[in-house]
Amino acid sequence: MSNAGELPSLLNASRPSVPSDLVDAALHAAERLGKDVADVPVLAIAQEAGISRSTLLRRLGGSRQALDEAVRAAGVDPGGQRPVRERAIDAGAHLIGEHGLASLTLESVAAAAHCSVHSLYSAFGGRDELLFAIFERYSPILDAEKVLSGPHADLADTVRTLYRLLAEALSRQPRVMPAMLAEVLARPAESALQNLARHVVPRLLAGVGQWLADEVAAGRIRAMPIPLLMHQMVGPLLMHFLTRPALHSVPGVELPGVEETCEAFAEAFLHAVALPQPPHARGHGGAPSE
Incomplete structure (x- = not known):
């Protein structure tokens, strides 16, 4: 019978090790859809990884909890980020306020909002639409x-x-x-x-x-x-x-x-x-x- 000091290690050993490619797929799918990782459907993550839903769940040990924990371990809160649209509006507003309208490029906003340029296109359609959204907010x-x-x-x-x-x-x-x-x-x-x-x-x-x-x-x-x-x-x-x-x-x-x-x-x-x-x-x- 194991003692109490061995219990945490036994619990960790029972959790599947999530491959880095699945973590990357979850993060990319979240950026593409403009959602938190926790809100991205398992099917979307599987498609991003190029595998079937059942294969993804099998590699995760039957539950996505391990994936959310692996994402958190990679430095991203799976349920803590606001939607890309909200982050981009705030980031774009700060860029305009500090550096003028010329600083509002999709690349600069993506870097400041910690998202991809592709996700900005998905959320807004282009720079002008992002500017409209910032104007409405402020x-x-x-x-x-x-x-x-x-x-x-x-x-x-x-x-x-x-x-x-x-x-x-x-x-x-x-x-x-x-x-x-x-x-x-x-x-x-x-x-x-x-x-x-x-x-x-x-x-x-x-x-x-x-x-x-x-x-x-x-x-x-x-x-x-x-x-x-x-x-x-x-x-x-x-x-x-x-x-x-x-x-x-x-x-x-x-x-x-x-x-x-x-x-x-x-x-x-x-x-x-x-x-x-x-x-x-x-x-x-x-x-x-x-």
């Missing part, structure tokens, strides 16, 4: 669309909400929005930016633009071309938050807090474009007259 467009698709608050409250969303997007780390806007100013003809504009501008016109058009039609704000109204609305706030980090280091410059800043710009915009409303209309989209 811009306020999705939250703005959600705000504007529901029941509208009054004009002033909606403006303040949109300003807070834009301020948050321009202030967060990594600084994706400022980096993208810098590229727009420096290289407006860059093909990736033109493709992004073709993807984003129609959505902005359908969301913010349509909301402004509805406010004009309801007689709550001045009639102006919608692109000019959009520029008047976001331009001052945009300029402030793009330059705000640099202003912090200028002696003698004291900046108000983010909330106070958003309130000041919202009041300025409303003062410029909001039309006086009769008393019974206030609270239903109108702004108080001066």
